[in-house]
Amino acid sequence: MTSVLTPPAEAPRAPVRTRNGRLLALVTGLLGLGLAGAVVHLTQGTSAVDAGDVLGLVFGGSAEGTADVVVEARLPRLLAAVLVGVALSLSGAVLQSISRNIMAAPDTLAVNAGAHLAIVAVAAFGVSLPLMGAAGVAFFGGLGAATLVLLLSGGGGTGSARLVLAGTATALAMIALTTTLLLLFAQETRGLFAWGEGSLDQNGLSGVRTFAPLVAVVLAVLLVMGRRLDLVHLGDDHARALGVSVTRVRVSAVMLAVLLAAAAVVLAGPVGFVGLAAPALVRLLASTVPRLHRHIVLLPVAALAGAVLVITADVLIRALVGSQTALEVPTGVVTTIFGAIFLIALARTLRISGSPGEPPAATTRTGLGAARYRVLLIVIALVAVGVVIGGTLAGDAKLLLGDLANWVTGQAGPIVSGVMDNRLPRVVAAVLAGASLALAGAVIQNVSRNPLAEPGILGVTGGAGFGAVVVITLVPTSGFWLQAGAAGLGAVLAATLVFASAARRGFASDNLVLIGFGVWAGTTALIALLITLTDPWNESKALTWLSGSTYGRTFEHLVPMLVAILVTVPVLWYLREVLDLVSLDEETPRLLGVRVPRARLALLVCAVVLTGAAVAGVGVVSFVGLVAPHAARALVGRRSARVLPVAALLGGTLVCLADLIGRSVIAPAQLPAGLVTALVGTPYFLWLLHRSRS
The missing domain is CATH 1.10.3470.10 (ABC transporter involved in vitamin B12 uptake, BtuC)
Incomplete structure (x- = not known):
């Protein structure tokens, strides 16, 4: 494709008067x-000056003031x-x-x-x-x-x-x-x-x-x-x-x-x-x-x-x-x-996409043997465990491994118990949210056949955020479960709008991205509208939530993410080969007997459920759904059977590490984890974009 903004085709010459008339009209x-x-x-305006007064001003008969x-x-x-x-x-x-x-x-x-x-x-x-x-x-x-x-x-x-x-x-x-x-x-x-x-x-x-x-x-x-x-x-x-x-x-x-x-x-x-x-x-x-x-x-x-x-x-x-x-x-x-x-x-009407391609990392490390894959998986899991332990011990109050062992055995003092009761749910929430977003990103990239797609860029995260903010701002006394349900509903509505709009062009990847960007921008504007209308002088509460914070999380907040993972992971594992096929093209899975629309719908529903649960749990976290699947493909190749578990571990590790940095760098003040992941993930994304310029 050379350009999406080409001059109009040469049309039969209209009379000059007609052409000038159109421009004049x-x-x-x-x-x-x-x-x-x-x-x-x-x-x-807010004053008592009405239309009659303004007209009077124009014609020289206005009232005083x-x-x-x-x-x-x-x-x-x-x-x-x-x-x-x-x-x-x-x-x-x-x-x-x-x-x-x-x-x-x-x-x-x-x-x-x-x-x-x-x-x-x-x-x-x-x-x-x-x-x-x-x-x-x-x-x-x-x-x-x-x-x-x-x-x-x-x-x-x-x-x-x-x-x-x-x-x-x-x-x-x-x-x-x-x-x-x-x-x-x-x-x-x-x-x-x-x-x-x-x-x-x-x-x-x-x-x-x-x-x-x-x-x-x-x-x-x-x-x-x-x-x-x-x-x-x-x-x-x-x-x-x-x-x-x-x-x-x-x-x-x-x-x-x-x-x-x-x-x-x-x-x-x-x-x-x-x-x-x-x-x-x-x-x-x-x-x-x-x-x-x-x-x-x-x-x-x-x-x-x-x-x-x-x-x-x-x-x-x-x-x-x-x-x-x-x-x-x-x-x-x-x-x-x-x-x-x-x-x-x-984006629904313009034909702006050529044939979609598979992720750039799809061709790397395709020859990784089973034994080396298991070793790599164990290493990544150990790194994840190390980050979780570090996140549990570090923060505004430092703990030692002995304190952690005493807490596990029930022998810790009240100070250590208080810190652990507050900190451990945050660490687990970060891990579950990162794993959920990474899995959702891997699915969306394969289904859309766009290596740079992720739940945020496709508008799903924005829809979930809008649903949750509606409840937070309009029902201040709402409980967590109402907020979680609203986030899930918002994610579903946003995903429905994006994919229904893109269906006209056969889910072409460029159309999906542009429509998703439009939905993201629209939901962001609606969120700002809600904040300014309901509580314009206390935007920090919504800003913190929209930035993806684990602050104040309890074990109750982990339930939606845990349920989403338990429900969707078996489905994704069952459809892992189908996920590989739909990432190739439209014809190959059909020739092999795959009902593509039904399979695509099932996969996208899983991605939406995972995204909605993550947003309900920790708020809006950007780029995890992009970075983790890409890094997983670069390490283990493109087979979903290997990408999904590695991506989940990398996603959980990334958000947990971001949460640890946000809690430690400027302690006792804190930065939301979503801001840290955006700052870390953006350079990686831009590098991917630069690498794929050719």
Whole structure:
């Protein structure tokens, strides 16, 4: 596959008047929607100023105080919505063009996550910067993230799934760092959680006055570069033949796109998916409005579409929950939900995947003999036992092996008994959660035939997290079993949505990844919406749970994971040969008499049950379902009979080790295990992605 963003096929020439009429109708329609939304936007607010007062202000008959309310409170929010929509849409349009990939955007290239991390890091360490200084910090954070993602994805043109996977991995690592700072520096970063979802609240017009000239200048420069962007978008060889310096144009365009995204982040926080949805929608209209493929037309129309999208989202959220409540709801949550729906619909319809391939590690160590495999399995098991013992002994209070032996025999004192009663359930919970996620990841990778898939990237973990957070926030007195049931239900619903949507393209791996990314983004936005609506000033409880923490776990919390493993492992072992066959292709298992849909459904149900139980037990833990199966295949080959037990041991060891690090490094304070696994797993994932670039 060369590109997922190719110019539309040459169509029969329509009369110039008809073509201009279509473009004029599109621009007129967008302007009409934008003006109508702006009028409604100005009538919404917490003060007593209504639509009649605003109209009176326009025609010179306003009541006293109306002008102050409109100019000082409502107009800044409206102008911020326009500016953010324009900046993000221009950024996304440019990134899509230079990567020739319709999925490129400030979100999928981790620009927003990098800029957000930079801003939070500055705030956490008590550094106060002016707006332009903050913009510079955000610019370098976003530029570093975008550069890394583009390098790992081969410039973006090698496939949408690769671009999204690289961007998602980088964003998850940066989100983990950001969440760590929010938890460790709660006072210094208070209020940045809601801002981190994209909030249009403004303190006067200073921010708009600062960044509006910057956005205008960048737009003018991009329009001047329009012809060169057209040629680069068509192909590097074609552009070079016409005298265009492709490298210079690409570097300049990336820097301008990141600058636009950084300005939007500083002004309103990371407003999600505007940079993806608005320009992609405009590009999809190019088949009926052919002149849209020219950047001198595309860029202004995309900017207008982005402004309309952000205004509409802000109007909608205030109409649904009221202006007072809407002050606590980030507008970026609504745009992210819109964008997730758009991405899922787009991934269902676009043919963006070639033939799926087996995991890169599938061909390694295929000749490992039975005796060597048993020795390796014993070594891994001993390492796991060692980590479990270390996790039991180490922490804020250090124990000795003698203390452990006394506790086992019932001869320990009250202090040792108290420590063990609190610590042992945490260690066992980490092991069970890691084993569950590793098994789920191995199954999902084989069924989807995507070596980089895992429960988190496919949206299953996000669905489970959303289900649990619904209960935590709406029913604060709920018990563990209600939370566990909600997590399981959320995982089932998310998995059903992902795989039912991907069925249209025969479960093509790229489609699965993109749809899963959309579900993950949508559930993340819904979680943020619940937190900000129900308890915006105490987000730490949900942040800790969403980061995968074993804190406060008791033996009761282990039951769902233990039951899930006891139920699913016999099924997986029985279907181990089927699991190998479905990872090859569609035809081979059918020729051997396997009922592929039924087998795939049974395997995916096992993966969903394991994921839901793990999330219910310890919260959201990232990358274990990716790292452990890959490492297992690298050690023992691709046969599921060997991969499953090794992956389970490695997964349990990884989470237990992450929990130990989180409890020990900054004791008596603690880092959630999920943050540590994200920070450890992301480099491994990026290395896998880099290794498979060819």
